[in-house]
Amino acid sequence: MGFKILEKIQLGPDSTLMKIYAPYVAKNAKPGQFVILRAHEKGERIPLTIAGTDKMKGEVTIIFQVVGKSTKHLSLFEEGEEIHDFVGPLGKPTEIENFGTVACLGGGFGTAVLYPLVRALPEAGNYIIVVNGARSENLLILENELRDLSNEYYVTTDDGTKGIKGFVTDALKKLLEEGKHIDRVFAVGPVPMMNSVAKLTKEWNIKTIVSLNPIMVDGTGMCGVCRVSVGGETKFACVDGPEFDAHLVDFDLLMKRLAMYKDLEKYSYELFLKELEEKRCPGKC
């Protein structure tokens, strides 16, 4: 009994949106939570943030970027096909209240994780500033959606192809230096980006929440591979998180633990690409 793909949309060169039929997950999901899915019988269990739900239709939206074999494999699934396993909602929901002015910073693919939060924050009465950052213009995602939901919207690109040239932290720093009062920051993106945001907001004494993306296997608190150090204490990101106080997170440890299987991941991905090539044109092209 699989989980049917109701809709599939290509968002960018490597990012895909899928709506999956999983009524129980849809029913109880809240912003900040994630699912673990396994595309096929021999697949890995991979965590993906819930980008949205439609409780009436029983739909759960996921957005993912192709970074290795498992996500590549998932991206090859078409509408009407079924994903083998899909469990959730997992993790703790984001604590949402009326903070005042909230800056939401999305770096690269982290923007997809930020999206459900940006949707939920205005309902609680917050003033929303969104900074959507990417390496280059063609990698920016969810631009229209985030612009519509925010009171102030900024874009940064590393190469200056769109918006402010630089990082999301440059945009945030500029706002703060111009005297903008910010009560809370949410930042999701690559580890170095979240680390620099944490450093900056610590100087300005603004409470900052980050959503961490360590390696997970079961995602239910059973294996402990996702352990992170927060304020000197070991936490399991799958059940204690995935969101934590950025000023307490040991980003260096997170970065190292994320690299644990880099070589095997690369090997398995290359093997898979070769297989796909072989299937596409048997023998030699």
Added chain:
Amino acid sequence: MPGKMLDLNRTPMSKRSPKERIKTFEEVALGYSEEEALKEANRCLQCTRPLCIEGCPVHIKIPQFIKKITEKDYIGAVRIIKEDNPLPAVCGRVCPQEEQCELKCVLHKKGAPIAIGRLERFVADYEANLGVSEKPYIDSPKGKKVAVIGSGPAGLVCASELAKMGYEVTIFESLHEAGGVLVYGIPQFRLPKEIVKREVDYIKSLNVKVFSNFYIGRTRTIDELMTEEGFEAVFIGTGAGLPKFMGVPGENLLGIYSANEFLTRINLMRAYKFPEYDTPIKVGKTVAVIGGGNVAMDSARSALRAGAEKVYIVYRRTKEELPARIEEVENAEEEGVAFMFLVNPVKYEGDDKGWVKSIILQKMALGEPDESGRRRPYPIEGSEFPLSVDTVVVAIGQVPTPIIANTTPGLKVHPKWGTLVANLTTGATTKPGVFAGGDVVTGAATVILAAGAGKTAAKYIDYYLNNKNKPNIWEELFSAQ
């Protein structure tokens, strides 16, 4: 049996040689041939007041099934076992019979108890090889729904018992495969996953529904099951799934696994077949497994099979106190696992990339007995020394995950152990309609004790559902002696 000669030659079971078996995840113990089974079964004295049954947590009618074997009615033997235990192929392999039925066998005093476990396994495998499945009598439908949370041994047995009574049973499993610790914990070479699947399929054939990928506490809560989904009673058999760490410096270095992660990658995710299967695992040349229980033995033996050159068991007491089954310790020794006793990790050191490179071990000595009756180890100051390793598996125990208790108002948890508070005779928890049993109540124990608890709970769930309107029914169940 009057006039019968005592035969004290316990029939051995053949095993793969250590050299051969450490290269493969294939099952180590090969099981009895028909001839061996007959020989062993004929040793049974068929006691008029058999003590073996008392030693079995699910009270299998042992002499009866052995009698059927002597009559070569192997299917008849399975039928008798399944009246009490739906998991004969599993229990025949992983039960600690030496502490249970075989300990009570009258021939135990003579040093040669009947090999009950091996006989149980023989008939279960015989049935499977024939490709048939004996089904028990199922009572007419009662029209009442019971939810079972967790598909490990406690949940499977509870579900099958209730299904036989005519209840409509649904098992909710958070992982993608049913079986709980039987699939994620116990390795293939001790319990092939095909066998677990076969016994799960048998339980499904009794009209038990199994929903995998369904995490109670997150996907739905117990209250939602009872108020919105129409379940009149719930059994919690979620086991002890939260790994313990020691909290010593350096424990988050790369290459340090909890036993749960190490075994889950290998067993549930089949990482030993990477890259055919997508989940990887990294096992270095020198592996240290911290702990001395069955999980530690499973981890050590899995590490060897995954390519480690040297595997140590690091245990803070002595061989005498090892909590693992003797059989498992012997298997590990035969395969070349090295045991280090009276040592305890105090620190892990890593390289510049964050990989573990050595453990600082402190020597221990044994003092007075503690509450478990075993002598309490204490550290010898200044005795620290390093052990070079590149992989560590921490196997010092598991406690129940707090997720269900945290999301179920009214369920009480033992403040120190994290286990659910429940009456051990009936399984009744502090919340009316909700029962629990197995590791989630007792803390990490054995497959068969969990199975026994599931069976007991099923009996009292039936009693509860028949007497729901009786005044003070829950007080009666919760305070039963």
